[in-house]
Structures are given as structure tokens and as C-alpha cells.
Amino acid sequence: MAIIEEPLALPEGTSTKVERPLGAYTRPRNPAGLVNWLTTVDHKKIGIMYGTAALFFLVIGGVAALLIRIQLAVPDSQFLSADAYNQIFTMHGTVMIFLVVMPVGAAFANYLLPLQVGARDVAFPRINAFSFWIFFFGGLMLNTSWFLGGGADGGWFNYAPNNGIAYSPTPGIDFWNIGLLIVGIGSLTGSVNLITTVLNMRAPGMSMMKVPVFTWMTLVTQFLLLLAIPVLTVAQVLLSTDRLFGANFFNVEQGADPLLWQHLFWIFGHPEVYLMILPAFGIVSEVIPTFARKPIFGYPFMVFSGIAIGFMGFGVWAHHMFVAGIGPLSVTAFTLATMFIAVPTGVKILNWLATLWGGRLTLNTPMLFAIALVTQFTIGGLSGVSHSLAAHDTQQTDTYYIVAHFHYVLFGGAFFGFVAGMYFWWPKAFGYKLNDKIGKVHFWTMVVGFNLTFGPQHILGLQGMPRRMHTYADAQGFNLWNAVSTFGSFILGIGTLMVLFNAAVSYRNWRAAARPDVGPDPWDSRSLEWSIQSPTPEHNFDVDPVVTQLDDFWHRKYQKDENGTLRQVHTGDEIAQPGNGEGVHLPAPSYWPIMLAFSIPILGYGLIFNLWLIVPAVILMLVALYGWALEPADDLDIDDHHDHDHELETV
Amino acid sequence: MAADTQLHADTSTDTHVGHGHDDHGVHPTERQYWLVFVALFVLTGLEVAWSYLGLEGVALWLPLLVMMTVKFLLVAGAFMHLYFDLKILNGRLFAWAFGGSLVVAMSVYVVVFFAFDMFA
Amino acid sequence: MGSRSDHSTVAVSRRRFGRPAVKAALVSTLVLILAACSDDKPLNTFEPRGPKAEAIDNLMMPIWYVMGVVFLAVVGGGIVLSIRNRVKDEDFDPNDLPEQIHGNTKVELTWTILPAVILAVIAIPVVNTIWFLEETNEPDELDVMVIGQQWWWEFRYDVDGDGFIIDANGDGEVNDDDWELPVQFILDPDDVATANEMVVPAGEQVDLVLTSRDVIHSFWIPRLNGKRDTVPGRWHTWSLEADNPGKYVGWCTEYCGLSHARMRMSVIALEPADYQAWFENQQQQAEVPTDEEALAGRTVFQNQCISCHVIDDGELEYPDDYASNVPLASRAAPNLTHFATRTTFAGSIFSVYEGEGTTAADDALEVSDYLQIPELAKTPETRDDYRLNTALLKQWVANAPGLKAMSSDVDPETGVGRGMLAFPQLTDEELDQVVAYLATLD
Amino acid sequence: MTDVAALDNRPVANSYLATALDDHDDAHGGHRTSLGLSNMKLAMWLFLGSECLLFGALISTYLLSKARFVTEVVAGNPLVTSTMPAELIQEFAESQSVEPMYDIPFTSASSFILLMSSLTMVLAHKATVEDNGQNKIWLSATALLGSIFIAGQVYEFTAFYREGLTYTGNLFGSAFYTLTGFHGAHVTGGILMLLSLVYMAFRGKLRSDRAETVELVGLYWHFVDIVWVLIFTIVYLIP
Known part of the structure; x- marks a missing residue:
């Protein structure tokens, strides 16, 4: 037992207690209300905050989307100016990708990963809080550009040299650069944190091949973030120095090659695409088996195809550049690599169908959204195959066909998956179910609205309508389908708002009914998070669950009787942990993460507007860093009479 | 530690229960x-x-x-200490995390050089 | 804590809600698709009119069918499985468990390997087509240089067949080293330069050399070939060929800033003999007009327009620092030497002539008349068919940024503006004169 | 201790409470590890993996910029150049004539100093593990050597700047200063961490129970050193 050592003994008489870090603060103790949310390091609260923040940004991105569709409803529309349109479509893409889809993935990951692996919290709770706050402040900073000289207008891909100061003199692209750099810091720290959590904090007995598929897919996602974000960081640093300090990285007159930006951007950008969809794949891989009452078909194939998708995601970036002039040899290589990414993706879809095969399906809202993901994503996947063929891509790229493609993947895929997950885990997070009846109306509104909005865009693209056009002419044959698409987008908008409507109605009904207990396991599900009470107790698990197999919780409920027939031997409610974890020691809240996160956007404003702002920002940053380093990870005096943790967290 | 021993018998080999600081191999x-x-x-x-x-x-x-x-x-x-980490249980994971990233980085950027005809 | 009980209230409504709505949606979609097919779509990628576009189309048609089958199988399969295997809430029994299949390695290996094999087979024609699209003519055939610029296109024709550069470094031959000298020594002053409309001979492959003056654009004539980006600092090759005479329209397809949506172009394929006539005309210098109004317009041009636009009549005077670059190579603005022979201007969004078949967007132009249009516009009997768009031209010259969004502020460092300036100082009379002058440039 | 009384009316078989581990272990919540590795160390290695991509991109940018600076600067974009006034073209041509004159002996010396700081760093870690009181010496030495390296870099930058190689002058200058500057910033960050450790060591708070903290800073420090090993060869020695 060499690997299991006794805890290191403290030298006699020493105390690691730091009462007032830097002599200024005592750490927040048992705070309530707003202070609780600002200083919390609880992964569940942070997950909920990620979700809420993403919903807030979704409203911004959604309004931008509707403005785009209004402008394009009729030919030669004067509703928006070219300048406004360019800002709006750029910010729509940027906000939706970086501030909606990615954080929703982070919300699910934060809330669920520790629960699914049977841990009390993530590996570094304070870094987790920091990741959220820096994402949130970065996102807010990006959106303040609307009021400080105009949003970015270079497209979310922001190709050089159009992103240079000569072609976009407003500070919009500086905000884009620095805002996303800041958001990227959060993604990076988050990924380190979550990977460590999954690898190193699994419950006793839970080997990697007993980890739920959602956790696996999120793990792959976090690896993609870990390796992709720094590349975007470099690209944005190069661009920022060009724009702010007159460097020459994308200055063609000095011999620079604009394709450098494209390579760096897409080395990041393609893994980015996969890291948006993989968490949704994970979600439906939890939802479908639960409501089909069958284990996921081919668990190892699901896991390895996810890993394969992640790995191949780093080898196909140049398919975004098939017409950029990278030479036929590169085009051929990347075509072949891209085509074969269809294989692991196809495996996933077929395995989901095989899980449905012979199942006993309960078609409630989460299940409907999960099945919708399988079908809608398939459409996006097929159109993806059609432009993986480089020759064909020369006709399709930068047309509305691509717009249709990636909306089928990101909206019909990722977003539908997220909605499925929201309905599925809502009772676990809040203690009541969302209304299923409204949920079904919500489902059909979204499916119809979604297909009406983006289905016609396939046709528009194949008929030759390019993307990123603030207007089109009457005689080009685009009128009908644009009108249909705009009509659909409003149905879709209503559908999206029904998330809020349903949450409000369900909450009111629940409260009116004196808050009935939904029970730990309302769906008869399979993984560990359902073996504890709803809403999740603050300490998650009373005791560490010991896991012996995949879907361990389900196998404790269903066992073979003497005839060899599978029977329910317990309900989930019977065997769930009661939620009275006495003596459980939890990481204490802290001021420093939010303070450190707050200092960094100030630095960003300093870079854009006035370098003197950097001075207070750096002072604040150093204070926060040292305060953090000197503060023990756990507060020793909070509601706890157990023997204490004695280790200082230094990072 | 009886519970631990029991547990190891029926769980997979790459999962162990212990405390932090178990990675002090031979330095x-x-x-x-x-x-x-x-x-x-x-x-x-x-x-x-x-x-x-x-x-x-x-x-x-x-x-x-x-x-x-x-x-x-x-x-x-x-x-x-990567060489020495290989000798402790699961220590190879450090080498995997670092070496894997290094391999991804090198492959990706070498392909970029090809795309720019840097080797021509 | 009954885990299932609250479902029962919902089950009733489902059937009533779902089916007819789906049916109605399907039928109306079908009707809409059929209705849409009758429209005129000048950029339709399904109507190839040249060998390269046909190759792309031929590659894809069988693959579309395969995709259709997969689509029906997966989406249909998903829907059928959902409906067939559905258990209503009132029938729910926790002990009615389906067979717990954890997987089937053979099946899974099959649907991993089989798609891979299918893709490997598809890969053969795919790779072939990639290389076919890259094929170019032997040297000495017609080459056109395509230069993207915010927000219009310039086309240069290699008149003497020696490429687009001259022996700038004086080593006795035209070679790659000549590219390494600043451009005013490079671009062949004998080349023909035109804008927005590329005229080519039908039935002949035209090789293109693509580059850009500012940001990345993309050159795309959907009916003739796929697109290729024009990247500043790089020279890409591409080609196109039209089977028959006709007008083929296109659109810049890489986002290039403010007026990206208003950067279009067209290729006009003529019978080879007509093309030859057009080409010879383009090589001529413009004539100094005799008409008094037009002559006055020429003076206005000399005073106001010459720092950007070029008209080569051998007598107009250009600023000194550009001397080596004139007369034919244009600078930041279209070369107007044969303006009246073009049918569109301002990035192919406006028509030079009013009348049927000349709108900028459509492709209904009678290409057989193309060479005669300036003449027809002046002839009283045909004037109504092709009438110079005087009002629009005047408006454009007076206030171009008012008609098309442009950032025409001049960068103090490089002296370059993006797009055309407004000329509020010009009187209505002067505008008339300028337009009259432009009408003589045929 | 878990309140077992709460389980009275629940079937115990198959419940997680029945199969729980020794409750004492469990109460350490965040410190149970499934790999037997330290969370902090795993996280540091993951972070360093991420840094590989970061420095890879910077080094690639440098190599590409250098290649294009040498062969294609003047061609640049002739079409853009054609619109530039003659004096600007002249100025441009002059900016291209500036090439860095590497002082190889000087840079070799500073590379050697950085390598030596890696040695003092591991010795500091060893001293902390052994708790022999020498760690303050070795940590101070490491911080000092790092500072000398940074001072050398500042000197080098100033020398290049005086020769006319500016950050904004040409593509090569931008790429060179950004790559080496990024590395320098990493070293500076490392020095700040080291100074914090030195402070703790002199206060007597850096005993063997905090050896892992020293090891983590060491990992970061050695990584920065490794990056310099690459930069020294690729940037300075291979022209």
C-alpha cells in the first residue's frame, strides 16, 4: 500500500490559520443573498450562474439574430445600415459561440461532473469561481463595445487584414480581441480544473470505463479547450499588438501573409466547433438510455468515437480554407481527413438509434429534445459531409448553405441537446420538474421554427446566396426563402422564450402546491447524481459512493430475481443518500476569485483607451493574487468540528 | 486500511483511493x-x-x-522529474499530459509550415 | 414522490397536437419548393454552364442521392422507433424492462468500417476533381488577372502574352525575380484594364491570376466554377470556361468589410470573333471628344477625378508621382478608358444603361448585342431599349457614398481612401458634362 | 460521523450508505484522489501542456515571419505598394534593411545562466523536501539568476533597438520581440513566484510540508527554461 500514505503530520504547535489575509479582510463566512453568490465556490451555484449568464447573453445574441432576419426579409431592405448589420452579425456569432453555447456547456459540466464522478466539489473550487467570473466580466466587457464606439465588424472569424486598424478603425475589434482573450482565460482555467476533477476525484471503484458518457464527452471537450484556447490567444495577441502598438504581423505591405491568421484561427476554431457539440452528445447519451430504459448501446464505442472526434478535430482545420488558396496538396490532405471524421460521428448517431431500438420509450420533453438532436444533427452532419469534399465546397463555402449547416449542428445539435439536459436535470438542481405540457409546446414550436428558419437557408445557399450580406437584390431569386426564413425565426424566437415561460409557470405551480418534494430520482435514471436528494444538498454526497459498474445506481435498483428476470428491487428513493452529511467539510467562500477576475477587464480597458488604467488594474490584481495565495483553501472555523485540512492552496 | 484493500480487489487497477501526496516517488x-x-x-x-x-x-x-x-x-x-514519475503509480499521466500536448503542437505547426511551403 | 404520476395529464394532448401539424408542414414545404423552382436564379449552383462547374456538379449528384438515403434512414428511423417503442404513461410498469443490450461488437464494427469504406471509394473522384479544378492552360493562352478591391473588381488582360509583369530588374527575361520590385515597375503598362465585367471568349478556358489590393475577397461565378479567394500579397491561380455565349453573374463571397454585399461582378462570354473585336477596341486609346459638353466634362474630369481614375487618351495629365504607372494600369479606382462599353458600374450593382435585360443583377442580357450597346444607345430608333442611365450616373458622381456604403475618408498616412468620395462642389451643369463625357468613352 | 439513525426506515441493502468507505477518509472531501496523484501537480502539468501550444504558435509565427521577411518583403503586395507615395516606399525599403545582429557569445552566457537557475531550483526543492534549511539560499539564487537573465534580455533589446530593429519597423522585429518578450514575461512571472517563496522561506514557513509548492513553482520554472532551450537553438543558432 505504498501509494496510500498517512496524512502528513503537522509540526507541533504550528497553525496554518490565516485570520486576515493581508490584514484587510476576513473571508466571507456563511454569507447569504448576493454576497453568497458573489463569493461562492460551490460548483453547483457556479454551474447555475454559468447557465443564467448564458441565458442573459442568449437574449443579446437572439435579438441580434432577429434583427438580421428582419433586415433580410425583403430585398434591398433599408432597415439596417451596412455598418450596423456588419456589427450585428459579427456580434451575433461571437456572443452565441463564446458567451452562450460554450458557457452552457460549462454550466452542465460544472454542475454535473463532480456529481457524476461522486465528488464533493471540483478539484479547485476557488479557481472554478474565478473561471466563471472572468468569463462573465469578459463577456460583459465585449458587449460594452456597443456603447463605446461600436461592436466588432470583422465577422466572428475576423480575417486579416480586414481586422486591421486600417480597415476597421473603431475599437470594436479591440473589444473583440481583448474580451475574448479574457473569456479564454476562464475557459483555460476551467478546463484544467475539470480535467483534474474527472481524472483524479472519481468515486472509489469508478474506473474510467465506468464513467458516464456525459462526463467522458465533457472531459474530451475540456482537453480540446486546453489545447485550442492558447492558439486563439496567440492570434489575438498578435492582432492586438498590430492594432494597438503598430506591430506588423498582418501588415501585408511588410510582407506578412494574411493566411497566418486563418491558420491560427482555425487551429483553434475547428476544435472549438467540436467542443460546442460534444457536451450535447454527452447529454443525450444520458437522456436516451434513461427514457428508453436500456443501457447506452456500445458504451466503449461511444467513448472512443468521442475521443476520436476530439483528436481528429485538431487535424482538419484547413477545411475552412479550401478556397483560400492553400494549394491542391493541402486541400487533398484536409479533404480526406475531414471526410473520415464522419465515421466516428456516424457511429454515435447509429448507437443512439440502436439504444432506441427495442426500448420502452417515455416520450417526455427531455426525450423529445434528445431525439430531435439525433435527427437534426444528422441533417447538419450530412451537409457537413457534402462540403468536406473540397471541390464541392468551392461552390458552397461562404454561402447560406454553410449558415444552414452550422445552425443545424449548433442549434439543432448543441442547443437542442442543452434544452434536453435542462429539462432532464432541472429537478436535480431546483427540486421541481418543468411542466411537461408546456415543454411539449415548447418542443414543437422550436422544432417547427428552427426548421422553417434554417431549412430554407440550404436552398438559398445552393441557389448562390452568399453569407454576411447586409442586403440582396430583387432579381436574384432569393426573395421567397428569405421571407420564409424570417417568418420561421420569429417562431423560433417565441420557442426560445418559452424556456423562461416554462420555468416561471413551473416554479409558481410548485410554490402554490407547497413545494412538494420531487424525490431524488424522478426519472428512474442511471448515474450517481440521482442517488442524492433533489435539489442537490450543499455537500453533494453524505458518503463517498462506492461504484462497481457502469450505471451503478441503476444496477442497485434493478437486479435479477431467482428466475433470472430483471426486476426492480428498490426504487431510487429508497436507496438514495438521505442528504444529512454531518461533519462534512466544504471549501469556504472567498472574495479573491471575483476580485482577481474584476481586475483583468480593467486592464483590457486600459489597453484600449488609456494605458494609465493598467496601474490600478495591476495593483488590484496583485492584491487579489496574494490574498488568494495567503488564504487557506478551507476556512477552519466554518460550521465544522471535524479535524481540519492542513494544506495551503497556493494557486 | 482494510476497506481499501477490499476495494482494490474488486475495482479496476487504475483507480485507487488514497490521499494527496501519494506521488512522492524516488527523486x-x-x-x-x-x-x-x-x-x-x-x-x-x-x-x-x-x-x-x-x-x-x-x-x-x-x-x-x-x-x-x-x-x-x-x-x-x-x-x-518526468523520468522518475514514470516509476510511481499513474505517474506516466504527467508525461502523457505534457507529451501529448507537445505532439499535438508539433504536428499542427509542422502542417502549417507545409501549407506555407516553408520546406520547399 | 411518484416518479411517473404527473405524466398522465399530458398524454391526451399529444396525438391531437402532433400529427396534422406535421402533415401540414410537409405539404406546404413541398408546395413552396415546387413554386421556388420556377423562379429565375442567376447564381444557382445546380445549373453549371462550363466544364469546371459541371465537374463539380457531376461529382456531387450521386453523393446527394447517397446522402438522401442516409437522411431518410436516420431521420425516418428515429421517428419510427420513437413512435413504435413508445410506452404511454398509463401503461408504464417499472418491471416491464426491455432486453438490456449493452452493445454488439460485430454490428458496431460494421457500421464503423462500412462508412469508412464507402468514404474511401468516394475519395477517389473527390481527389480527382480537386486536381482537375486546378488544371490550367499551357502558357501563352489567355490569362486574366483578377484584382479584388473594396468594393469592386478589376480585370487585367495580358495583351502581349508576356505575363503581367515586365523585365523589371533588367536581367533579360521576365521571371519570378521581377515580382520582387515595387509594382509600378512590374505591372505591364501595355495591359488592358477593365472593371466589374470580365469579357471572355466562349468555349475557351481562361486562366485567372487572383490577388487583392486591400483585404481578402473571393471570386465566384457559380455557373462557371467554384470560388477562389483573392488574398493581398499572394497570387492564386484559378480558371473558368463558359460553354456558350452569355452573361454569368457572381458575387464577392469573402466578407470584405462595409459594402461586401454590394461587390458583384459578371463574366460575359462572347463568340470568339466578337471577343476579338471587343479586345481590339479595348486596346485603343480613348478619343478626345469633339462635342462641346463632353469636352467640358473632360476638363472636370482632369480637375477632379484624375488622382484616382484613369482615362487613357494620350493627352490627359497625371500627377508626377504616378507617372510611371499610367496610363493604363489603374490605381485605386476603375480605369474608365472604355467606360461606355460596360453595362454595369459601382461593383456591378448599378446599370449603365436602362432598359430590358440590362439590370445589374439578372443574366438576361442579350449578349449578341453587347458590342453594339453604346451605338444602340445613341441611335434614335433603339434608344428606348438602351438608354444611358444619366440620372443615376449623375447621382453617383455627385455623392457615391450616398448610394453605396463606403468609408471614403482618406488615410492620411498612405493617402488611400476606401471607395469613392462625394463631390458636393460639382454643380449640376458640371455633373451633366461629366456624364456626357463618360458616354463618349466607347 | 454520518448519522446512521436517519437510515432507520430505509432498506439498507444496495444503498450507498451500506457500502461506504471508512467515514473518516471521506470527510477529507476534496483530497481523495483516484489516481494517487496530487491535484495541484496534475493541474500544473495540464497547464504546461497548454503552454506548449502557446509557444508553438509564437515560434511558428516567428519562423514564418522570418522566412517572408527575407524572401518576399519587397514583393509584399505590389498592388498596395503602388498606391503609396514614393517617400513611403523609400522608408519601407530602409526598414527592411534592418537585420538583427545576434551576439551569440552574450546570448550563450545568458542561456547558461538560465540553465543554471534550473539546477538551483531543483536543489531548492530537494532542500525543502529534506527540510535542511538551505532552501532559502537556493531559492534566492534561482531568483537572482532569473533576474540576471531578464537584465540580459533588456540589454539585448536595447542594443537591437539602437541598431534600428524596432517593434513596429518590420515584420521580423515584431515577431522577434513578441516571441522573446513573451518568454521574458513568463520568466518575470516566475521570478515573482520565487520571491514569494523566498519570503516564506526566510519567515521559516517553507518547510517540508510545503515541498509541493516549491515543486510546482519548479515545474513552471523548468518549463520556461525548456522554452528558452528551443528559442536559443531555433532563433539564435539556426540563421
């Missing part, structure tokens, strides 16, 4: 550290000397890159 001796440093010193000297020979093309950069790689491996293996 090198002070003498070994000094030897590695001497090797690094000699290699750096060789590199500089080689660059003064006035060679061109492969004869210049190939030996330089080889020496660079050896220095890299020495620092990572000895000073960063």
Missing part, C-alpha cells in the same frame, strides 16, 4: 542533478561551437536540433 540525488547540469552545459557549448563551424543546410541544423532535443529531454526528465 534523484544531488549528485545526479549536478551531472545533468554538466551535461546541459556541455551540450550548450557544443551547440554554440557547431554554429561557428560555418556549416549550412542539414549539416548545420540537424545536429543542432538533435542537441536541442537532448537538452529538452534532460530538463524535462531529470529536473521536472
